Amino acid sequence: MGYGSDASRNQSILNQQFFITHESDPSVLDLFLQTAAPVVRRSCAGETVATNPSPFFALPMMTVFFPYKENGFDQTCAITFSLDSILEIISSNSTNTSFLINDSDELLVHPLTERILRGESMRNYPLVRIMRTQNKNGTDSRQIPFEDPEAPALGELVSSSLIAEVAGEKKLFSFSSFVEKVFNFISEHDFLIRKLGNLEVSHKDFYGAYCKISVGDISVLTTVPLAYILEGVETTRRNNIYLTLVVFFLSIIAILFFGRYAISRHLRRLTIVADKIQSGNFDLEEKQLKRLSSNRLDEIGVLNQSTKDELDFLNTFARFTNKNVAKAIARKEIDFEPHLKDITIFFSDIRGFTSISDGFNKRFGDDSPKEIINFLNDYMARMVECVSLSGGNIDKFEGDAIMAVWGLMREDSLEFEHLPEGSPVRLDAQKAHLAHVKQDALNAVMGTIAMRYALMKYNKDAMEYTAQHENDAHASFKPYIRIGCGINTGRATCGIMGGSEKMEYTAIGDSVNFASRTESSNKACGTDILFTEATYNMLKDEFIKNPSNNFTIREDYAPYEIVVERIPVDFDVKGKGVQHFYGVVNMPAFDVEAFFRRGNPDFVADPDCLKAVGPDGPTTLDEVREMLGIPTPDFAKVNLNAEENKVQVRK
Template sequence: MRERRVPFPLVVKLIGIISLIVVISMGLVTGLATWFYAEDSRIRGEEQNLLLSQILAVQIENELHSLYSGALSFLDTLREFGGSAAAENLAGGNYFARNPVVAYLGVPGEQALHNRTFLAAWELEKETVGIILEQNATVIERASAGESILINVSGAMGIPAALLAAPYTDMGSDNALVLIFSTEQLQTILQTNAASEPYLVGYNGELLAHPDQDLVLLEVSYGTDPLVEHMFTSPLETMQFQYELPSGELFFGAFRKIPFGQATVLSRISREVVLGAALAVVRQNLYLTGIVLVLSVLAVWFFSKTVSRPVMALVQGARQIQEGHFELSLQPSTRDELGLLTESFVQMGQGLAERERIKDTFGKFVNKDIAEQALQGKLELGGQRKTATIFFSDIRSFTAISEKLDPEAVVEFLNEYMTLMVSCVEKTHGVVDKFIGDAIMAVWGAPVSQGSAEADALLSVKAMLMMRKALLTFNQDRGGPGRPIIRIGCGVNTGSCLAGQIGSAERMEYTVIGDAVNLASRIEALNKPLGTDILISEFTWELVREHILAEEMPPIRVKGKTEPLRIYAVINLKGLKGPQTLAEVRRLLGLSAPAALNTPGKKEPDWETEVKYEILPE
């Protein structure tokens, strides 16, 4: 098609005046001012971050020395009493009254004093302290050798708490002084109004104190934090630097080491927060630029009529397209680039409307992701090996039900039933592969996995439990003439299969094929003889066994397999209300336990002519 030439180019009208004013005002004034102010903000932010870590380190170190010195003085007092129990009890009561945050003070083999008031307030037992001391015997031995170490014991105490082990020399013998205390005061020290995030870590990177108390209770390790890693490798006691997280976010970090206790105060602040003040300068410069632009608008006022009206019409058209109204009634009002753009815009809307109609229609017959790929011309024959979870369901005695109803009634109740079941599949990120009469085949893990085979398998089980619940609701008002009660059987297997486009270049279908698919179909058929509604293979069971309640059924042998296979009847998810045994499931669904299971080679009357499985003796 011959390219149309624009008789009156818009660039001739506006490029001279607008380019000169806008480029000079916005580019020069805003750019330079913002850069200078941002650089100044960065320097001040780094200095304040470093100063904060130093101040907090001094405060925390003083707090630790205060606890340690008070404990030493108390032990000296006990020595002076010379073994008087009454005096020691009085001194201990006074000490713990002045140091209510201390839960335990002890010297291995010599002294072991518990703050009964502290333990009672937090509902703790002396045995808890004993367990903590036993678990940290190595740390106490290191303190006897001359080190001072501060560690987190919040997990065992159930509150933010720490253990301080420091050298203690008494009568010429080396020992250790052990303090277990609440870190509430350390938490308070770190609660600042600064924009930085301060936190305290121990010698091994374990979090000791943080404004977020929950992180301390969880004893989170910051050993892999880039700031902590840099601190460990640096010989300096205090330092600041810029680093990047794996997410790409930039931070200014600083640290100050505390020799006593081998702890470190670290502080970090996001680069975006530091440079946020520069945005205020940007706004001021934009105000100035606005004044310049007003003068520009006045200069090009006579030209604006040929620009503003078509542009506003295009804006309205864009909003209509955004809302899903693709058929536009725009007419070009100028003979320049905007007029040509308006014509192209209308044609684009018509193309989008046609594309949406095709997509909506096609999406009702295949998965929407597949429909999108088909419209983009990305569908090709072939597939790839995937580990997926395959699901089959079937309505029990559907042939007998359909023979008693008019065809219209069969289609009506089948559509209603399918709508409920498909909703359960889609809510759990599954894909309906196909409908086979009254049967449904669905897949989790293809074409898109939810992260792992375990996650896909668990979602399939959740979908089947949702189907069970939905079917119970569906059957509540059924049971009369023309409205039969529906019972279904579901079977699931997880395994390797081939997923992709199967068919020919003229007609293809996305599906999964392989032994794993066949086994899922066989398992579904076993629900009727076993008196169950949900069965999973041993391969699926191994993936979800930690999350579900299930009962092992008799082993089976399926056609084409020599080794017996184990199958399981799904009862419920662990921790949820509802049936807790297979017997409760059967009572809930009105199913009967099998009187006697078939023997190998024996064929039930309802089975297919070819025996595709047999139930083995337990």
């Protein structure tokens, strides 16, 4: 029974079968606990106390109060149990008498159950007095002789034989065996030798032993008449051991029970959360966090709160840097040394953002920064979702521009390039590497296609938002926008850049600059999504119908088909020669709902925006231009080499 100062928190677990079998009323337990209030207070204060409830139950019983804490409250667990098993042990040999007392010398266990039922005090018993008054060294166990003036006569002791009643059986006590046993105990029982010198033992002479148990300050005492000492000492020792073990194991059970539910269970929960954080999982379920109770006033409560604070910091830290990079750092997977990687780089930019900003300034004045940030946060949150769901990493934001990378966190060494040409190991590694790079390029196109849908949904929401607030005193609005996206696949230097005060994990190099140039060429090409010839060559055999695959795509690649049109303007790229851009028309089998449900299982696509991509999407670049309101350029006047001068390399 859990018991404390707050009665509303008291709990009990009753063995109803016990009360039925012994025809006892459970209310007796409540009556006993009411009278045991001083003991309850001692236990709540931190003591383990044993007491005798037998007078209440009219049955041999014992109650042990174990202190514990729960949710900051001092509690006690009162375990009341029958003494049948213990009485069976100590009553198995009538040669000696074993009994238990508590720190108040109250009789807890005795072979004569009527003494237990009377609730006798053993304070005046000679062995108890000796234990309490003459234990100068404070030992927990001792074997001592003593005299009990009130002991009944045991009968005459004859020199040749002694007939003793032991456990209901007659046993012959021979002189020869008597002498043999005496010599066995000479070294440690000089007193007994002196007593038995003339084979005259008084019925008042006893040999007593006691052992103090740390649990509940219980003392186990055993007395043996000297007439039987030689044949009963081994049994006595065994009984003491058994009795000690019984009480010991009862204590262990209680300690394990409360240790499991008060400490171990909470530590296991804390360990699970800590392991998930260490593995880079910062997005823990609310249910798991609630199980880390910080209302506890002990060390576990402090640890729980510290873990929650650490998780909040890591989530905030991840938002200000890069979530995948933060997780890699937590998992100790980040490579701080710069190295080359084949990656796919993405840039996007809002068309006419300067004019949009001027519009905010004219409309909102001093409040324009807040309104611009709110607008950009709404737009960028949608774009970031597309990058994350397609396996990319946001590298940085530059004003209204976004830089993202696919393959940045991939563990993919280029050491195979140093192996001999045609080596099987090199060919296998090269094949695996190419598959990874190709998948990154495909994921980048899928993420960018998803952005087209997300942008159309944003524009629809922005128009509805503006219409809802047009009559407000300070009418809010969100602008209708168009963006340009550029994708390039190539080799870049990846690693940690910066100093001790500020660092970031990023990619730099010609491939990054070319991706930025590709994005800025959308306006001249009349497109919203362009990718380079390097990305085209990476994807064309499996995912793009073209002469190299006889305009046929394998069935297993059909769900990822990409429709593109080559921009009819060539341009020079340093080190690569004449190049072309490719405008992305659509991915005809793209499933908008399946894509966004990777992050939100309840996502439902807006029917009005499904025309942006997928089965209902455009089939030519002209249809894309018409859908997005992009004028068709006069390609005879387009000079993409001149566009290079407009590129600003993103740092």
